[in-house]
Amino acid sequence: MVEINFKKIEEKWQKKWEEAKLFEVKELKDKKKFYILEMFPYPSGEGLHMGHALNYTIGDIYSRFKIMQGFNVLHPMGYDALGLPAENAAIEAGIHPEDYTNNSIKNFIKQQKALGLSYDWSRMINTANPEYYKWDQWIFLKMFEKGLVYKKTSAVNWCPKCNTVLANEQVHNGKCWRHSDTDIEIKHLEQWYFKITDYAEELYDMINELKEWPNRTKAMQRNWIGKSYGTEILFEINGEKWPIFTTRPDTIYGVTFMVISAQHPRLMELVTEEQKQEVEEFLKRLRSVSEKELEEMEKEGVFTGSYAINPLTKEKVPVYAGNFVIADYGSGMVMAVPAHDQRDFEFAKKYNIPIKVVIQPDAYELNPEKMSRAYTGSGTLINSEEFNGLNNHDAIDEITKYLEKRGLGKRTVQYKLRDWLISRQRYWGTPIPLIHCEKCGVVPVPEEELPVELPKNVEFGKGNPLETAEDWVNATCPKCGGPAKRETDTMDTFVNSSWYYLRFCDPHNSKEIFDKEKANYWVPIDLYIGGAEHACMHLIYIRFYTKFLRDIGLLKIDEPAIKLFHQGMLHGADGNKMSKSLGNVINPLDIIEKYSADSLRLALMSFASPDSDSQWDEKILIGGHKFLEKVYDYYNNVEIIEEDKQTESKLHKTIKSVTKLIEEIRYNLAIIELRKLFEKMPKKTSKEVLENFLKMLSPFCPHIAEELWEKIGNEPFISNSKWPEADESKIDEKLEQQEKAVDSLVSDIIRVVKLVKDKGGSASKAYIYVLPDEKEVYLNEKENIQKRAGIEIEIFAVNDKDKYDPENKSKKVKPWKPGIYLE
RNA sequence: GCGGAGAUGCCGGAGUGGUCAAACGGGACAGGCUUAGGACCUGUUGGCUUAGUGCCUACCUAGGUUCGAAUCCUAGUCUCCGCACCA
Numbered sequence: 001m002v003e004i005n006f007k008k009i010e011e012k013w014q015k016k017w018e019e020a021k022l023f024e025v026k027e028l029k030d031k032k033k034f035y036i037l038e039m040f041p042y043p044s045g046e047g048l049h050m051g052h053a054l055n056y057t058i059g060d061i062y063s064r065f066k067i068m069q070g071f072n073v074l075h076p077m078g079y080d081a082l083g084l085p086a087e088n089a090a091i092e093a094g095i096h097p098e099d100y101t102n103n104s105i106k107n108f109i110k111q112q113k114a115l116g117l118s119y120d121w122s123r124m125i126n127t128a129n130p131e132y133y134k135w136d137q138w139i140f141l142k143m144f145e146k147g148l149v150y151k152k153t154s155a156v157n158w159c160p161k162c163n164t165v166l167a168n169e170q171v172h173n174g175k176c177w178r179h180s181d182t183d184i185e186i187k188h189l190e191q192w193y194f195k196i197t198d199y200a201e202e203l204y205d206m207i208n209e210l211k212e213w214p215n216r217t218k219a220m221q222r223n224w225i226g227k228s229y230g231t232e233i234l235f236e237i238n239g240e241k242w243p244i245f246t247t248r249p250d251t252i253y254g255v256t257f258m259v260i261s262a263q264h265p266r267l268m269e270l271v272t273e274e275q276k277q278e279v280e281e282f283l284k285r286l287r288s289v290s291e292k293e294l295e296e297m298e299k300e301g302v303f304t305g306s307y308a309i310n311p312l313t314k315e316k317v318p319v320y321a322g323n324f325v326i327a328d329y330g331s332g333m334v335m336a337v338p339a340h341d342q343r344d345f346e347f348a349k350k351y352n353i354p355i356k357v358v359i360q361p362d363a364y365e366l367n368p369e370k371m372s373r374a375y376t377g378s379g380t381l382i383n384s385e386e387f388n389g390l391n392n393h394d395a396i397d398e399i400t401k402y403l404e405k406r407g408l409g410k411r412t413v414q415y416k417l418r419d420w421l422i423s424r425q426r427y428w429g430t431p432i433p434l435i436h437c438e439k440c441g442v443v444p445v446p447e448e449e450l451p452v453e454l455p456k457n458v459e460f461g462k463g464n465p466l467e468t469a470e471d472w473v474n475a476t477c478p479k480c481g482g483p484a485k486r487e488t489d490t491m492d493t494f495v496n497s498s499w500y501y502l503r504f505c506d507p508h509n510s511k512e513i514f515d516k517e518k519a520n521y522w523v524p525i526d527l528y529i530g531g532a533e534h535a536c537m538h539l540i541y542i543r544f545y546t547k548f549l550r551d552i553g554l555l556k557i558d559e560p561a562i563k564l565f566h567q568g569m570l571h572g573a574d575g576n577k578m579s580k581s582l583g584n585v586i587n588p589l590d591i592i593e594k595y596s597a598d599s600l601r602l603a604l605m606s607f608a609s610p611d612s613d614s615q616w617d618e619k620i621l622i623g624g625h626k627f628l629e630k631v632y633d634y635y636n637n638v639e640i641i642e643e644d645k646q647t648e649s650k651l652h653k654t655i656k657s658v659t660k661l662i663e664e665i666r667y668n669l670a671i672i673e674l675r676k677l678f679e680k681m682p683k684k685t686s687k688e689v690l691e692n693f694l695k696m697l698s699p700f701c702p703h704i705a706e707e708l709w710e711k712i713g714n715e716p717f718i719s720n721s722k723w724p725e726a727d728e729s730k731i732d733e734k735l736e737q738q739e740k741a742v743d744s745l746v747s748d749i750i751r752v753v754k755l756v757k758d759k760g761g762s763a764s765k766a767y768i769y770v771l772p773d774e775k776e777v778y779l780n781e782k783e784n785i786q787k788r789a790g791i792e793i794e795i796f797a798v799n800d801k802d803k804y805d806p807e808n809k810s811k812k813v814k815p816w817k818p819g820i821y822l823e
Numbered sequence: 824g825c826g827g828a829g830a831u832g833c834c835g836g837a838g839u840g841g842u843c844a845a846a847c848g849g850g851a852c853a854g855g856c857u858u859a860g861g862a863c864c865u866g867u868u869g870g871c872u873u874a875g876u877g878c879c880u881a882c883c884u885a886g887g888u889u890c891g892a893a894u895c896c897u898a899g900u901c902u903c904c905g906c907a908c909c910a
Contacts, residue, residue, distance in 0.1 A: 226909060294908095325909095532905085668837085745875090749875080754853085
């Protein structure tokens with residue numbers, strides 16, 4: 001077999017694609033568009049890792065497939081360049097984040113090109129570029145204008161490693177999403193928020209419209225947004241009506257106390273003089289614990305000194321401040337029914353608060369004295385005045401109606417989703433375009449002054465670096481012209497990635513965020529590919545932004561992406577997550593160097609289905625590499641003939657299945673189909689077979705496909721040639737059957753030879769007896785059969801007069817099941 | 824606690840009512856080629872049995888539906904993942 005210089009071939013075609021601007025696209029009205037996007041990377045100094053390579057290859061195959069199918073394919077790439085890791089890495093390396101980031105991007109591009117990815121590089125974007133983040137600021141101002149931006153002081157999540165606050169979505173299990181070893185601290189700070197909760201309802205309800213999103217992602221989003229139906233009930237405390245939210249109004253007669261969140265902004269209004277000290281001590285203690293510890297803490301609380309009046313019973317119940325009530329869910333205060341809620345039960349036991357049973361299960365009788373846990377099941381109402389005897393499910397409705405009639409409450413819907421905390425006390429992010437004026441208060445930077453660029457001269461390492469840029473901080477108030485100060489918080493980097501897909505439609509527009517017509521030509525994204533870990537972060541934010549931009553008239557779509565695809569996690573060969581400390585990291589570039597980009601692409605798609613987790617396996621890589629060598633070798637020696645019905649039949653069957661499998665992103669199976677076809681391609685075959693096999697191979701292994709396409713006498717490029725269509729009339733099941741019959745004859749001969757030899761006999765020739773009308777088929781395959789079975793054969797029809805058949809084996813012959821006699 | 828995914832032969836991994844002892848790859852084994860090894864080619868790879876056959880046992884466990892189940896239903900076991908004091 002000849003040595004193949006994969007590297008030379010790959011560089012040759014990468015250059016040609018680039019020179020031909022093969023993947024650059026424009027809006028073409030008469031062509032059907034297809035927008036395919038992989039989640040853009042955060043360009044770290046480490047360069048491309050295997051997960052990136054997997055992600056991009058999945059997208060690239062689809063993109064190439066769609067191009068060949070005649071779609072106008074937008075397939076862009078950009079860099080999510082702002083963010084803390086770059087800032088930290090830059091500080092560590094002693095260089096400016098901008099230089100650090102630009103180097104990383106250059107490195108990324110080089111590596112992505114080496115993979116042979118079909119991007120329209122002319123549309124590349126870099127979010128750290130002021131021409132990009134200018135539009136982040138522009139959107140911010142639009143939101144500000146619409147009242148979707150606000151500032152509030154509250155308990156926030158602080159990551160001591162990042163040195164900044166985090167959004168709710170970025171706290172995973174009480175730890176920072178970037179530092180899984182770092183406990184989140186609770187701080188009370190004034191921060192900027194986006195009012196994403198204004199969109200909670202639509203974000204929740206429209207999940208149903210996301211027909212081609214993975215179910216688990218939709219489930220996670222539903223869970224995260226957390227819609228629940230319930231009743232808001234007004235409790236009077238100190239002469240004032242306080243609303244509380246409950247999903248169990250049926251238990252209202254069982255309320256024996258109330259709990260207000262320790263983080264509630266109005267908590268102190270309820271605290272009496274006598275209880276003040278105790279409450280403050282409690283709060284102080286809570287402030288010193290991390291979020292994680294808070295979650296693991298026992299339910300605790302202190303009496304506030306105030307009493308609430310139950311609107312139905314008129315009973316007075318004590319109000320406690322508690323550590324287990326969430327300040328910004330519902331109204332931050334709950335009615336506590338210890339008999340029928342486990343948390344309330346534990347709290348009541350701890351503080352000796354009475355327990356009142358109001359729902360009796362059908363099977364037995366509850367005794368408040370003897371209960372060891374709350375009864376949360378269904379049953380019949382007792383101790384509930386006129387509602388006694390009602391089934392509790394009906395009571396939910398009845399009691400709510402009763403309350404509504406008297407103006408004491410109403411049906412409502414609550415969401416778990418919190419507003420998006422976007423303030424970050426760090427440098428490498430989009431500056432918030434606001435100015436603080438002593439006279440005028442908070443004043444937005446006028447649109448025409450955008451972008452507010454990041455100042456270059458800042459000091460890193462002491463709190464928020466922006467505060468050290470005095471020239472920058474000191475500004476004039478756009479309203480009164482007086483001295484003022486710039487906002488030094490920057491925006492969460494998730495802001496940048498929330499609308500980047502739109503900028504790709506018109507990346508160099510300096511006049512507006514994007515041309516509406518261009519954007520509306522390309523959107524929505526037809527196929528969006530990325531990791532599942534973004535289900536409750538990026539994928540909620542991008543939906544929110546899309547809806548907002550629609551509402552200000554820029555877009556006509558409701559959702560950013562039609563189909564969402566999550567690639568599986570690629571683990572190291574040892575089954576663990578690839579990590580430097582475990583030493584199981586495989587670098588894509590090393591593999592490209594040692595084997596080839598095509599081999600890597602093939603391997604990445606062969607480990608398992610692209611959406612399931614898999615392990616790196618050198619053997620699969622080598623197996624694929626060998627396959628490509630065989631293909632190359634084959635095309636260099638194949639003899640082209642006019643027609644090859646047998647293989648063409650197989651070809652068209654394969655076209656049918658491969659097309660479907662690629663469409664469904666089941667690339668691993670598509671590759672298997674191609675391998676099966678190749679296995680059956682004979683030394684002499686038709687151009688139709690040769691061309692179409694290569695076409696189908698080309699999305700997976702585009703370089704070698706181009707090379708061999710040229711070799712068999714075609715003009716470049718196979719990359720934009722027409723995807724084959726299955727011709728049903730060429731699929732001949734009879735030929736397939738014959739092929740199977742030949743296969744089984746071969747293995748039958750081998751089996752019988754072995755049996756004979758095992759019994760001490762010998763066999764040097766096999767006589768084969770077939771039905772008369774099958775004879776020709778077998779004769780045509782004679783050489784093939786001899787070679788494969790490793791024995792000389794002679795074929796007779798059962799009715800041949802002069803056949804040699806000493807044991808009368810022709811008697812056993814059935815259709816496509818020849819008789820065999822060995823000598 | 825809530826929600827999601829899954830459990831298939833030595834391994835990876837297809838298959839989701841019959842055409843399934845179950846694709847494809849890897850490994851192992853046998854044969855060919857070769858001075859030898861590698862590479863390459865051919866075949867075998869649940870058990871028993873047989874001149875290429877037939878039978879039995881199999882797709883986490885236990886039941887069930889069906890003429891028929893790896894595939895559907897019920898219960899259970901285990902694994903992975905996400906969220907989690909959301910009232």
